[in-house]
Amino acid sequence: MFRNFFTNCLLVIFSLQCATTSASDPDPVQDYCIPNPRFGSIRSISHLLILPCKNSTEATDDDFIFSGMKQAGNFSDTGLASIPVNPTVFPGLNTLGMSFVRADLKVGGINPPHFHPRATEIAYVVQGSVYSGFVDSTNRVFAAIIEQGEVMVYPRGLVHFQMNVGKKPATIFGSFNSQSPGLQKIPSAVFGSGINEELLEKAFGLSSKQIGKMRRRFDPERSN
Numbered sequence: 355m356f357r358n359f360f361t362n363c364l365l366v367i368f369s370l371q372c373a374t375t376s377a378s379d380p381d382p383v384q385d386y387c388i389p390n391p392r393f394g395s396i397r398s399i400s401h402l403l404i405l406p407c408k409n410s411t412e413a414t415d416d417d418f419i420f421s422g423m424k425q426a427g428n429f430s431d432t433g434l435a436s437i438p439v440n441p442t443v444f445p446g447l448n449t450l451g452m453s454f455v456r457a458d459l460k461v462g463g464i465n466p467p468h469f470h471p472r473a474t475e476i477a478y479v480v481q482g483s484v485y486s487g488f489v490d491s492t493n494r495v496f497a498a499i500i501e502q503g504e505v506m507v508y509p510r511g512l513v514h515f516q517m518n519v520g521k522k523p524a525t526i527f528g529s530f531n532s533q534s535p536g537l538q539k540i541p542s543a544v545f546g547s548g549i550n551e552e553l554l555e556k557a558f559g560l561s562s563k564q565i566g567k568m569r570r571r572f573d574p575e576r577s578n
């Protein structure tokens with residue numbers, strides 16, 4: 355028991371150090387690592403990048419199956435419903451260096467410009483017709499309308515976006531080469547994060563009234 359605890363702790367420390375220095379998730383050192391509820395609920399320890407494992411003899415079939423994305427999630431104001439699937443909701447993914455998302459777009463709905471600091475994303479159009487693209491670090495845009503069955507790749511850390519330009523709802527399956535890709539939405543990062551207002555006015559050439567409007571719109575309490 356004690357030995358197990360100690361090994362797990364060492365693993366956590368080791369993983370955390372790797373995560374700060376390596377360019378991708380650390381390689382697993384065992385077949386799989388189902389998070390151990392003995393260390394607290396998965397949500398409460400999810401700040402640990404790699405969660406401590408339970409004894410592999412206690413793993414179950416259900417640990418490796420996720421059934422929570424048969425239907426679209428809840429839609430935001432922009433017509434986007436996304437269900438991010440990572441080890442906090444799908445224990446079997448822990449330490450495997452990957453995660454995924456189901457995203458649904460209403461007709462005309464958008465996924466606003468955002469990026470994932472720790473992962474490249476592959477986006478597969480399950481149904482619909484989606485204007486999809488990203489911007490590279492020279493501000494060049496790569497974008498096109500992709501249809502059912504087509505795939506686009508968004509390189510790690512680059513701003514990307516999607517809009518349903520078809521006449522029917524669209525569904526996208528995105529997969530990431532990190533179990534913790536991170537997500538920063540540009541509008542909320544800029545206007546919803548509490549950056550000094552004078553700085554924002556100068557940066558964007560907007561009046562204090564206009565900044566106030568953007569702030570209300572992208573208040574983190576409201577955005578999702």
Ligand SMILES: *[C@@H]1O[C@H](CO)[C@@H](O)[C@H](O)[C@H]1NC(C)=O
Binds near residue numbers: 355358409411
């Ligand atoms: C895992 O569980 C099995 C069966 O209960 C036990 O024999 C084994 O010692 C445990 N392994 C560790 C590292 O605790």
Ligand SMILES: *[C@@H]1O[C@H](CO)[C@@H](O)[C@H](O)[C@H]1NC(C)=O
Binds near residue numbers: 426427428437
């Ligand atoms: C959608 O919202 C309901 C009510 O707030 C919530 O119970 C449910 O878990 C949400 N679904 C998803 C996929 O987030």
